[in-house]
Amino acid sequence: MNPSQKEIGYNTKVEGDVIVTKVDAVLNWFRKNSLWPMPMGLACCAIELMAAGSSRFDISRFGSEVMRFSPRQSDLMIVAGTVTYKMALALRRIYDQMAEPKWVIAMGACASTGGMYRSYSVLQGVDKIVPVNVYVAGCPPRPEALLDALMKLQKQVAKEPLIRTHKAPKPDALSGVHVK
Amino acid sequence: MSDASIEKTSKLANDLKTKFGDLLSEIHEFRGECTLVVNDNAKIAEICNYAKSELGFDCLTDLSGVDHLGEEPRFSVVYELYGLTSKAYLRLKVLVEEENCEVPSVTEIWKTADWHEREAYDMMGIRFTNHPDLRRILMWEGYPYFPLRKDFPLEGKETELPDIAFTEKAPMEGGPFVTSPGQPHTTLREPRARTIE
Numbered sequence: 308m309n310p311s312q313k314e315i316g317y318n319t320k321v322e323g324d325v326i327v328t329k330v331d332a333v334l335n336w337f338r339k340n341s342l343w344p345m346p347m348g349l350a351c352c353a354i355e356l357m358a359a360g361s362s363r364f365d366i367s368r369f370g371s372e373v374m375r376f377s378p379r380q381s382d383l384m385i386v387a388g389t390v391t392y393k394m395a396l397a398l399r400r401i402y403d404q405m406a407e408p409k410w411v412i413a414m415g416a417c418a419s420t421g422g423m424y425r426s427y428s429v430l431q432g433v434d435k436i437v438p439v440n441v442y443v444a445g446c447p448p449r450p451e452a453l454l455d456a457l458m459k460l461q462k463q464v465a466k467e468p469l470i471r472t473h474k475a476p477k478p479d480a481l482s483g484v485h486v487k
Numbered sequence: 488m489s490d491a492s493i494e495k496t497s498k499l500a501n502d503l504k505t506k507f508g509d510l511l512s513e514i515h516e517f518r519g520e521c522t523l524v525v526n527d528n529a530k531i532a533e534i535c536n537y538a539k540s541e542l543g544f545d546c547l548t549d550l551s552g553v554d555h556l557g558e559e560p561r562f563s564v565v566y567e568l569y570g571l572t573s574k575a576y577l578r579l580k581v582l583v584e585e586e587n588c589e590v591p592s593v594t595e596i597w598k599t600a601d602w603h604e605r606e607a608y609d610m611m612g613i614r615f616t617n618h619p620d621l622r623r624i625l626m627w628e629g630y631p632y633f634p635l636r637k638d639f640p641l642e643g644k645e646t647e648l649p650d651i652a653f654t655e656k657a658p659m660e661g662g663p664f665v666t667s668p669g670q671p672h673t674t675l676r677e678p679r680a681r682t683i684e
Contacts, residue, residue, distance in 0.1 A: 393627045427634050427643025427656075428626065 331469045338382070338408065339464040341370040342457070345381035345405065347398060349388025352415035352447040356387045359450035366450075369457055378404040383460070384437070385453075389417035390430040402437045410464070412456050413439045416446045493519040496575040499542050503577070506541075507534055522578040531581050532591045535566065539596050544568035544577060547597035552583075552607035556637035560584040562613055566593070583613055592618040610635035 344366075348356050359366045366372060375381040378401045390398060402411070413433050416422035419442040421431035433439065440463055443456045500514045500521040511534070512524040525531050538544040549567040562583040569576050581590055592615035593600045604615040605624040612633040615621055623630060631646060632639060642656040 391625075393625070396627060426641055427632075427639070 331467075332465075334469065335465045335467055339461040342383040342410070342460070342464070343373050343375050343381045344371050345376065345378050345384045345401070346374045347384055347386045347388075347401070349386070349390060349394060350417065352387035352418070355447040355450055355453065356385060356414065359453045364450035364454060366454065366457070369454070369461070371457065378402070379406065381405060382408060383410050383412065385412045385414055386418040386433045386437075386439075387414040387447075389422065389424060390433050391428050392430055393428075395430045395433075395436055398433070399436045408467075410440045410460055411437050412441045412443065412453075412460060414443045414453055414456070415448055416444065418442075419444065422446065492574055495573055496521050496577065499544075499570070499573065499575050500577055502542060503534070503538060506537060510534065520576060520578065522580060524580045524582065528581050528583065528590055531566075531579070532593055532596065534579065535568075535593045535596050538568055538577065538579075543570045543573050544575075545597075546571055547593070547599055547603075548576075550593070550600050550603035550607065552611035552613045552635075554611060554635065554637045562588060562611060564590055564607060564613060588613045589616055590614070591616050592621075594618055609633070612636065 346353065346356055358364060360372065360374060371383070378384075382405065384402060384405065386398070402409075411433075413419045417424060417429070418433045419439075421429050423446070425431070430436070434442075441456045441460050443452050445452050448456075496519065497514070497516065500516075500523060503523065504511050504514060507530075510525060510527055510530050512526060515522040515524075525534060546569040547566065548569045549565070551565050553563045553565060555561060555563065560582045562585065564581045564583060566579040566581075567576065568579065583590055588611075590613060592604055594604065594615075594617075601619065602624060604618055605621060607613050608615065608618075608621055609623040609625050610633060622628065626634065629647075632644060634643070640656070644656065
């Protein structure tokens with residue numbers, strides 16, 4: 308190797324407009340700056356999700372203004388609202404239809420833990436059927452809280468390895484819903 | 488309620504009572520509201536048809552099932568009728584036993600009864616004969632219990648969710664929406680079960 312090229316760095320005279328980096332970093336940079344949400348807006352949190360998408364709390368700054376309602380075209384599922392057991396069936400099916408890589412934000416108290424609804428009809432936390440990356444507290448969380456969660460997710464995405472293996476969620480040790 | 492509408496309501500209730508005689512009980516009136524109890528469940532459709540076509544009660548504002556656990560008969564179905572032109576309200580009640588919970592459906596008379604009856608079936612287990620599509624509306628197909636019966640616990644029972652999971656009871660911690668401030672476990676967050684001493 309040419310001894311003058313031993314230094315690691317960006318030499319403008321030699322490289323010009325070319326940056327040398329790792330594939331990991333580039334792919335993750337692409338992915339985190341264009342997370343297309345699949346808004347699973349089930350209840351009141353959906354209103355705050357819409358507010359986050361509107362002009363005041365612009366979610367499009369983060370590349371997420373395309374709220375794709377089709378799971379095939381999105382990579383981030385934002386579960387916003389109470390998940391009843393009846394809806395849980397549909398939610399799991401939609402999650403399965405999303406293509407890898409995919410992430411989930413559980414927005415609000417009901418999606419995170421079942422919220423104030425401790426009853427026979429409400430799933431006590433969407434993490435019992437899908438693996439969740441970020442939980443947002445609040446009832447409903449302010450749009451800024453959702454954007455903060457999105458930024459935390461971006462930091463998580465930036466650290467992912469190139470070959471991202473996705474393990475099936477383990478049975479919940481605290482009992483509850485066990486995914487088959 | 489104004490005097491005129493109270494008069495209207497009792498006039499229409501009396502009309503219904505004279506037409507059907509022994510099929511209906513006496514009119515219970517309370518603060519301007521008239522309630523009639525139907526003695527023969529099978530005739531409810533006929534009575535409702537007359538109420539809609541002749542007396543002008545063209546709006547069924549509510550149809551709900553009630554569980555009187557401990558009383559005989561156990562259930563009742565309440566029909567709240569309203570006349571849009573007469574602006575009169577009327578309430579009809581049907582008493583349903585637990586062993587034979589069948590009531591004729593009034594879906595042909597008022598289309599809105601379709602979903603209300605499905606809900607009464609889903610939550611109480613009251614079946615409606617001649618219903619076009621009697622299946623569960625709030626719980627999933629194949630749910631084995633009737634949740635709003637008085638002997639069903641709020642936190643639910645263990646069941647099998649088809650295809651994806653099975654469910655367990657929700658953690659109650661001494662009652663719904665109860666947190667005692669200052670206890671050691673309130674510094675930890677949910678969900679966890681707390682045994683009651």
